[in-house]
Amino acid sequence: MSFVSTSQTISVKPRGIDAMLPHGALPEMISLYMIRLIEKTGGKNGPLGRQFIASPKEEKKYYQKKASDPLNEDYHEVAPGIVYKYRGKLDKKGNVIYHGRALWTITRFCATYCRFCTRGREVGMPSFVKSHSKASIAQTPYLSSKQIEKAIAFLKNAKEINEVIISGGDPLVSPQPYLTDIIQKLAQLQQKGHLDIIRIGTRLPVHNPIAVRDWHYQLLSTLKNPYIMLHINHPLELTEETLSVLNNFRKLSGATIMSQTVLLKEVNDNVEVLYKLFTVLSKEGVRPYYLFQNDPVYWAQHFTVPIHKAIKIWKKLRPQLSGIAATARFAIDVENGYGKIPVPEGDAWDVDYTHYRDFKGKKFTLA
Numbered sequence: 001m002s003f004v005s006t007s008q009t010i011s012v013k014p015r016g017i018d019a020m021l022p023h024g025a026l027p028e029m030i031s032l033y034m035i036r037l038i039e040k041t042g043g044k045n046g047p048l049g050r051q052f053i054a055s056p057k058e059e060k061k062y063y064q065k066k067a068s069d070p071l072n073e074d075y076h077e078v079a080p081g082i083v084y085k086y087r088g089k090l091d092k093k094g095n096v097i098y099h100g101r102a103l104w105t106i107t108r109f110c111a112t113y114c115r116f117c118t119r120g121r122e123v124g125m126p127s128f129v130k131s132h133s134k135a136s137i138a139q140t141p142y143l144s145s146k147q148i149e150k151a152i153a154f155l156k157n158a159k160e161i162n163e164v165i166i167s168g169g170d171p172l173v174s175p176q177p178y179l180t181d182i183i184q185k186l187a188q189l190q191q192k193g194h195l196d197i198i199r200i201g202t203r204l205p206v207h208n209p210i211a212v213r214d215w216h217y218q219l220l221s222t223l224k225n226p227y228i229m230l231h232i233n234h235p236l237e238l239t240e241e242t243l244s245v246l247n248n249f250r251k252l253s254g255a256t257i258m259s260q261t262v263l264l265k266e267v268n269d270n271v272e273v274l275y276k277l278f279t280v281l282s283k284e285g286v287r288p289y290y291l292f293q294n295d296p297v298y299w300a301q302h303f304t305v306p307i308h309k310a311i312k313i314w315k316k317l318r319p320q321l322s323g324i325a326a327t328a329r330f331a332i333d334v335e336n337g338y339g340k341i342p343v344p345e346g347d348a349w350d351v352d353y354t355h356y357r358d359f360k361g362k363k364f365t366l367a
């Protein structure tokens, strides 16, 4: 499907800050490209409309003044924008025992705002809103040069960190000079052996592929084996334009593209839709990586698929998938920042799905 529409009238009219979350973030902003696609795929109640058109009544229903941070990211911010949860370890002599990875949030803007966004506590927040969060991107939409220097110095000195995931918001919506500065500095760290792996989390190829420009491809090609972590939730998001951008990232940037999908009620909570999504992604050279249970933020409870239904979907889906797509894991990024807990498949082993252990081995009961 192509986004190009001959229709001049637009029925979806984003309400901007009039439809943002009550704590003051996630305005209803949708790219023109996505508006056209929503119109062609069932409108407001279609699988794309539901993801991007605000439902203020439902989003407010469980409102708490202090917007939730289910992954405890604010607590783990150790340098400007750098969230360091998955820690590495050094021995007493300073030798690396194992490596850690850091997430670097460099902007709070996106090309379109997803109503279930985990970082909806600050993503899209207009500058007149005062955030409860001390996170750098809650305080400023982009990092200052000084903050960037500080973050880079942190990465350089944290000998045990070998991997950075650039995130936001959507890093690829950043202005060219800003993103170039950051990528160049990371490329230098990579060339000097401070970093091995650099990933870029983005939804721009889905939200607005026509905003991806030649300079993006060229810039990412300066990294060694960049990984693009594409957030994609429904096969109807895979338009010709999106596929062409993904192909260019592969060809021109030398990127490996992996996909992350959030399981969302009345968007993709059925086996057929996910089968199609994972199969087309695999065919197009994108490796399905994770299917996530959506995070328990107050504004997205109406998207939550009950966990037992979610497990049923996954158990039915996985055996149908190509071995390539079936390497993806279904995971819950559990509350309080304890990490991503993969849900075991449970057919080969006796699994009762009532308890899990976090990445440090601590045991919890599943709600």
Ligand code: SF4
Residues within 6 Å of the ligand: 109, 110, 112, 113, 114, 116, 117, 118, 119, 120, 123, 168, 169, 170, 202, 203, 231
């Ligand atoms: S693209 Fe990612 S960061 Fe932006 S609104 Fe969607 S989920 Fe949130």
